[in-house]
Amino acid sequence: MPVSPRGSARIGSVKKLIQPASLILLVIIALAVSTCNRPAGDSDADSGPAPGTDRNPIVMAFVPSTEAEKIVEGAGTLMQMLEDETGYRFKDYVATSYIAVVEALGKGHVQVAWLPTLAYVLAHERNGAEVVLKVVRHGRDTYYGLIITRVDSGIETLEDLKGETFAFVDAASASGHLYPRALLLKHGVDPDTDLERYVFAGGHDSAVLAVYKGNVAAGAIYDDAREKFSETIPEVFEQTKVIGKTDPIPSDTVAIAADVPPEVAKAITEALLDLVHTEEGKQAMYEIYNVEDLVVAGDGDYDSVRDMATVLDLDLEKQVRGE
Numbered sequence: 277m278p279v280s281p282r283g284s285a286r287i288g289s290v291k292k293l294i295q296p297a298s299l300i301l302l303v304i305i306a307l308a309v310s311t312c313n314r315p316a317g318d319s320d321a322d323s324g325p326a327p328g329t330d331r332n333p334i335v336m337a338f339v340p341s342t343e344a345e346k347i348v349e350g351a352g353t354l355m356q357m358l359e360d361e362t363g364y365r366f367k368d369y370v371a372t373s374y375i376a377v378v379e380a381l382g383k384g385h386v387q388v389a390w391l392p393t394l395a396y397v398l399a400h401e402r403n404g405a406e407v408v409l410k411v412v413r414h415g416r417d418t419y420y421g422l423i424i425t426r427v428d429s430g431i432e433t434l435e436d437l438k439g440e441t442f443a444f445v446d447a448a449s450a451s452g453h454l455y456p457r458a459l460l461l462k463h464g465v466d467p468d469t470d471l472e473r474y475v476f477a478g479g480h481d482s483a484v485l486a487v488y489k490g491n492v493a494a495g496a497i498y499d500d501a502r503e504k505f506s507e508t509i510p511e512v513f514e515q516t517k518v519i520g521k522t523d524p525i526p527s528d529t530v531a532i533a534a535d536v537p538p539e540v541a542k543a544i545t546e547a548l549l550d551l552v553h554t555e556e557g558k559q560a561m562y563e564i565y566n567v568e569d570l571v572v573a574g575d576g577d578y579d580s581v582r583d584m585a586t587v588l589d590l591d592l593e594k595q596v597r598g599e
Contacts, residue, residue: 328364404534
């Protein structure tokens with residue numbers, strides 16, 4: 277049937293209305309296809325580049341507990357191994373202090389960190405960082421603090437230390453001060469009021485010698501400290517004895533920031549476990565922190581640290597800062 281001019285005009289108007297709508301639909305479809313076909317590792321402006329890409333490498337932090345040059349050399353080797361193992365891009369960061377790493381974990385500047393015990397507990401409480409691995413040395417993933425005295429001192433128990441002289445190692449030492457101090461307090465001996473005096477010897481070997489030479493009546497050391505003298509002064513073992521042993525102290529950690537995707541955290545954890553069992557990987561980790569092996573760890577492994585901090589009413593942040 278013929279279309280009237282008026283009808284033709286109406287059809288033309290409808291076409292004009294349809295065209296913009298069709299264009300909008302085409303744009304939406306094109307955007308959806310573009311998003312679906314986006315290369316792996318890219319992302320939109322809101323979320324930023326995916327972790328482990330060239331534009332957003334995974335930053336692994338190392339604390340300055342040994343020589344910085346030694347850490348840097350081993351870390352560079354380890355980063356390359358992790359890249360080969362996981363396919364992710366890595367970047368190392370050697371911090372100037374423990375607290376710097378704790379803060380960086382919370383700000384998204386660091387995704388993985390090798391942290392000592394106290395620093396990890398602080399990072400977990402403040403930023404939600406989670407331990408995934410802990411270090412094994414001498415075949416163990418824990419160690420102990422010991423309180424020793426001379427065999428001829430007449431001191432048999434921790435309670436006998438009241439009124440005696442004592443050597444701790446360093447104010448920040450877990451095995452040479454903090455855990456032994458908590459142990460003394462649990463046995464009714466307050467170092468600040470019940471001892472005649474105490475000193476900080478500055479090192480575990482110095483604390484051993486202070487006791488051995490009779491400069492102090494007793495001292496706190498880590499459990500293998502006397503081994504150092506097995507050849508030079510073997511009589512150290514014969515002339516000193518253990519009168520107290522702390523709770524087990526969990527070894528230092530590999531911790532992951534709270535915002536790291538689970539699949540990325542899993543890949544990093546598995547890669548480190550694999551690498552530490554290769555000759556090259558173990559050598560790199562040993563160069564950094566004398567790591568002999570790594571084992572899977574959980575936050576509950578560090579409850580004894582929290583118990584110790586509670587007994588001592590310890591401010592973890594001040595302790596980690598070295599204040």
